[in-house]
Amino acid sequence: MLGKRPMQDMFDIQNRVARLRDNINYHNHRYHVLDAPEISDGEYDLLMQELQALEKDHPEFVIPDSPARRVGAAPLEAFGSVEHEVPMLSLGNVFDHDGLLAWHKRVVGLLEGAPTDFVCEHKMDGLAVSLLYENTRFIRGATRGNGLRGEDITQNLKTISSIPLLLPKDAPDRLEVRGEVYISRVGFAKLNDDRAKAEQPLFANPRNAAAGSLRQLDSRVTAKRPLDICVYFGRGQLPAVHWETLQYLKSMGFKINPHSSLISNISEAQDYYNRWLEQREDIEYEADGIVIKVNSTSLQQRLGSVGREPRWAIAFKFPPIQATTRLLDIDIQVGRTGSLNPIAVLEPVSVGGVVIKSAALHNQDDIARKDIRIGDIVVVQRAGDVIPQIVAPVTSKRTGAESVFKMPEHCPVCDSAVIRSEDEAMSRCLNANCPAQGYELLKHFVSRNAMDIRGIGKSLAQALFETELVRDVADLYYLTEEQLSGVERLAEKSIANALASIEKSKERPFASVLFALGIRHVGEETADVLVKTFGNIDGIIAASEDELLAIDSIGPKIADSMVSFFMQDDNLMMIERLRQAGVKMESDAGQQGDLPLTGQEYVLTGRLEMFARKDAQVRLKKLGASTGSSVTQKTNYLVAGADPGSKLAKAQKLGIEVLSEDDLLRILNRYE
Template identity: 45%
Template sequence: MDVKERIKELTEILTKYDYHYHVLDEPLVDDATYDSLLAELKKLEKENPGLVLAHSPTKRVGGKVLAGFKAVQHGTPMLSLGNAFNSSDLEDFAIRAKKKTSQPLTYVAELKIDGLAVTLTYENGMLVRGATRGDGQTGEDITENLKKIKSIPLKLTQPVNIEVRGEVYMPKLAFDKLNEQRKQEEKPQFANPRNAAAGTLRQLDTSIVAKRNLSIFFYSIANSDEFGSTHSENLSALKELGFRVNPNYKKLSSIEEVYAYCNDWQQKRENLPYEIDGVVIKIDSLSIQRELGYTAKSPRWAIAYKFPAQRSFSKLLDVTFTVGRTGAITPTAILEPVQLAGSTVSRASLHNEDYIEQKDIRIGDTVVVQKAGDIIPEIVEVIKEKRSGNEQKVKMPKTCPACEKEAVRLPKEAALRCINPKCDAQIKERIIHFASRGAMDIEGLGPAVVNQLHQSNLINDVADLYTIDIGDLTKLERFGEKSAQNLVEAVENSKKQPLSRLLFGLGIRFVGQKAARLIAEHFQNLDKIVESNHEQLEEIPEIGEKIAVSVNDFFSQKQALELVDRLKKIGVNTKQPKTEVVQSELSGKNVVLTGSLNQLSRKEAKEKIQQLGGTVTGSVSKKTDIIIAGENAGSKLEKGKELGVKIESENYLVKIINS
């Protein structure tokens, strides 16, 4: 056998052994045999580098240092799920679904792995890209790091084009081993397996990822219609293609069975070799999923049942106060450290004055601490029987803890607030938010650097960032020529960010990333947003009164207008790229989608119609020009017929798209 054939044979044999060991948990050979074959393959590849195959198992060992992570736009958004916390929430989920479809419902329940969501793209069965979830629309390219996870196939069993979603996690044993090693090396320990997994995937040295024994479970296919008509069929397809699917999923015929499944795994979760924080429930039929569609944030056909928060006892040692970017003064409990849901907790939010008074929380109290949704620590109860009489009531500050100006409680608000616009704490928090990854994404401008620049009087608002030069930075501690140049370049590059990121970065109350994108895409120019009234803002789908009023209030302030003017003069982009519109027979037409589409998702259909110059509306009226009717179209179709609206099939739309 020549060298080329031997390399191919060894690659296939070791790939098979990896699959059985890391995916099926069924080792076919002992470690010595595997290591011997791997050593032979390494030797042959070193001597014949031109013969190395793309899916060689040697690519999972060793590593290289990456320059950084590039942004990746998700073809299909990675949405978050709505939450259920009890049987009533699950019943409400089922009732809402049944109101929107006449088809019988069956469900698939899956364990909710406490890890990091990723998406992987395969072309002709070969892994070409892997990315983090990010903000759901845009993630980071971490392909090289994902290749180091042995339970991720580099080559599938079939040469298909597929995009799959999975949850990367660190097994409990691997987590304990890693923290023990870090303890011996006198390095900070990770708080929990999820943080360890997330930190590992963002390592620029891929050899670190290879050593940390991460694993993955795959749970969905983005282009799902091509692999079955149900979610459970998709899970079977994933297994056949060589993906590792959690074996504990179950197809269920009623919401009562779903609740029983959730209760069962709540009791058994501690026996698993990995952390879970709940159960994900999905309606099995893909056609019903399309029929139900999505809200602004999550699918209507899926929900996450969150296990009751784990609780523990601690002692309240003190209360401190911090000031956020909007001036809200938040009390924080300082606790005796306690282990809770896999991490050490020593601080907990006390929310506001009303929360403290309602629970009668006092310094020195023995308290019950829980993690809300297994994430945010909070005090839920005071054990008053353990009071000694020496406990002290929490005194809310009369002045801002940062600037010492008067602290006030505005009408209809629970939060105590500093209303001094020149408060140092607010200024720094606003700048930190402006530079954050979801906003202007200025790499290297973290809290410590912002604090240093502010203390040196180099920045007092976000516009000042664009006036800093390399000479300013090299005068500061820990800033060399190279690091100063990198920061100045990062700030300069942020000028090109789209309007949606700038709008989010300005820190307008209630305006998150999604709302900022919707507003920016609607107006496409910052001046138009500034000039708009709240009625015009409310015309944007998914933008409600609270957001609209907040945007108007923000841009009615002289200080905000002056800041916008400075940013424009500096050269910061204030426009949103316009989606290219193609002239077609849909141009200028009002289109209504109804029923189940088989060739396009509802979101894809809407985007395509908009690109073709049409406007998609949610209801049928005299202004409706065309109804695209899929399977099981209901009242909208009937109303359209009554009004004499033109009725077309999905094939009509597909034909226009492909023409």
């Protein structure tokens, strides 16, 4: 038995490393790609520190694509991708004075006593971008992406008025400037205010709002967002020290951070940190720490970088804002898609000036991992986030009266059995008629980006549901004045208003309708792509999982969720009733037949060298063509690859035009 122990321990460590990586990758994706983090930055840092420590002690478990060795997440596929001429590194972190001193000691050691001063800056909580200028013109802007490649967001960056589009004549021929795009506290409050009024979902924090705004495919949307930038880096013919580079960039018309400070020794960095930590809530934007940089550019070059981090700069993070309070209970909210979401009910407590009464708990695993029990005193944290998190229970304060939370086995709203699938931590109510889901779906359906039915606000939606006048969203289109007048306290004018806006929603484009259906994982962008690819609801319903996966931006999660949505009779019936009511179920482009290949049927056969077959089919469909699997009288063209077999013979017999792969490529290139 004793002999087996060390093996078991190693096994445990290997498991832990693998779990940490999965976890970090997951949260990385939530943060960088989806802009919807589930955990605070502080919690994320803890995971990363643990992984880094384990990988350092156990190099045998290190793999090349471990998240500890890369800088963020892959770019979204919707934007063009840009290779950074010089990688955009991310900063190493320290969390206390000792960490800062250790960094300083290392720098001094590597410089062998060469004297240096430092620049202290705020670590602004925004999004790093690169701006490229040639012959004084702004020619390209990109996100950091994974540090090596980012997304081309030139059009969106051009909408930020603090980014100069033209530099003075004496600017370097070629200049790269980097900075942080952010939204101020005031701008953020106003943005969310406007969204609340429009019944749009609120942004969790300014960073997410900034990231979401920069990633808009439609730059007109970006232009309406209160984005700003402070630059902190330049590459080109520039002064030999960082501090002067900043002043020079300022003279070129760039906005630099007014709170930066030139210091001559490291103890002043600690003072700078203390001063701003005290005032952090008063800064006009959110900052999660300070950055200390070696001032001399030649010394920076001598120090170089190690892995993903430069040696010449370090981030000194502010502690998250925390408080302790009692966890009174755990409530379950049933989401629109049937997910059972545990919500912590807290004894009200003030955290950094905001009274917190509830916190998100994510899922059963999360609660179990943190060992949070009902009745516990818990540490609550707001770290740049508006949504508070429970960090940990204070186990020393347990009395024994606490109870372990268990996810209910039945939906708290409709009492149907709850299912928890193996690949996700969420429990779900699968009852399509569950009122909670119906009500949530109704709210989503009428919202501005979906069907935009403004005559139906939250309270009317609730009333319609409770009176069972609307059981699914299709019922909306069959409401009568008489039925509505039976709803309590509804004025005549409101009735007319509701009916008029329901009628008007029939003009909403098909992509909005598809989004409004509330299919899990199908957001506005995905709905757009689907409409462009398939043109109408029948094509989308008929699409196989493989066909869906052949589309660039659609992964297994979306494909899976779509296929199971359209497998349910209730959903198909609802769609049919919507269609009969006059709701758009095809794109206007499809109706007008103005796609270049509309009405043409292509059949592909044989081995294609230049395309994956699914790919070619999807591209043809995007241009309006249909693709068949066998040659019939209806077939217009047969595309024959190598070893075409019987279809070629049949096409020749029917006199159908046969195309080569080259021909197909020419057609696609002509119209795409």
